[in-house]
Amino acid sequence: MPPSTLLSPSELSYLHSSLSLDLPIRPDARSPTTFRPLVAETDLLPTTNGSARLCFADGSEAIVGVKAEVERTIGASSTSSDVFARGEDGDGDTKMQSAEEEMNEERRRLARGKGQDSWIEVTIDMPGFARDDDGVVVFLAQMLQEGLVADEGLRDRLWIGWGWHWRIYVDILLLTTPNSYPLPLLSLTTHLALLATRLPAPISRIDEDPLFNDDWDAAEPLYPPSGSAHASKPPFTLLVISVEDNIFFDPSREELAVADAVCAVTVGTIDAPVSSGKRREGTPKLRLLSLRIIDPPARLAAATSGTEAEDDQGAWRPARGGMKRAVVGKMVKVVLEVGGVGEEVMTGLEGFHDG
16 A cells, blocks of 8 residues: 655655665654654443554554454364362362462463464454455455464463353454554554453363353453563564665655665564563563565555656656665564564553553
């Protein structure tokens, strides 16, 4: 989806030159890793398990709702009914709390590797696209779902017991016509919605038909909060561009117009707290989930118009060829390193949820 721009060829050339400097100058004076201001809120849709709304400074706005339903797992194997046969020979009242904690821990252990990709569904509704099978809509939905299913921790959390699981539906609505490539907006809103998602606490054993606590205050977060024994965060996708050897996060419409290459970097967390080095205690360690190269808008426009090979069409022409391997490596490093862009984004989004 190449964004439209009203810049002339000479203005595009000037912008490209400014972004190519050793100390690059962005049109809005941001540093290469600084994001534009945004406004967000969570838990705004009362009939969902989790929801969020996010608005970028350019006016682009999206809302995401997450719904969860219990389903029977086709072809699931059964197990012996004595998996949780413990603590019943003593005082049940005094052992109830410890037995419940033990059951939850055992449930997490047994769930590892049992999650399935089909338990997660992502749908997107965008202005100007009446059909949900349009190529642009399908591509964006596939990229978002790719990151969610790559997060094995999310799939395993949907496992309830032998023969039952949660199916979650992530419904994304883009409320405004996008002024830039909408992937980061949709991804960050989805991240916040999943961070706010809660599921009813199970009170049945894993070899029984599922039974849940009907007290919503006792519902368990889909992603355990920071500082807990199994702290984790939903994945998110960042859009990164390169101009010559410089990289920039959260590109504006004008910056996308002169990008030499565009890359979508999806990161998630490792399901364990880390307290070493410079990382804050309880902050999950980041890991790379997927990396996608997206055709720059300028190159797509040139290929469509058939003027790429002509030298006299303007003061600036899009670069040819792919991304340099060193640039790709630099992008990933800046996102994943301790105290890097990935941690900054994750901490900032968690602040919206806590607020």
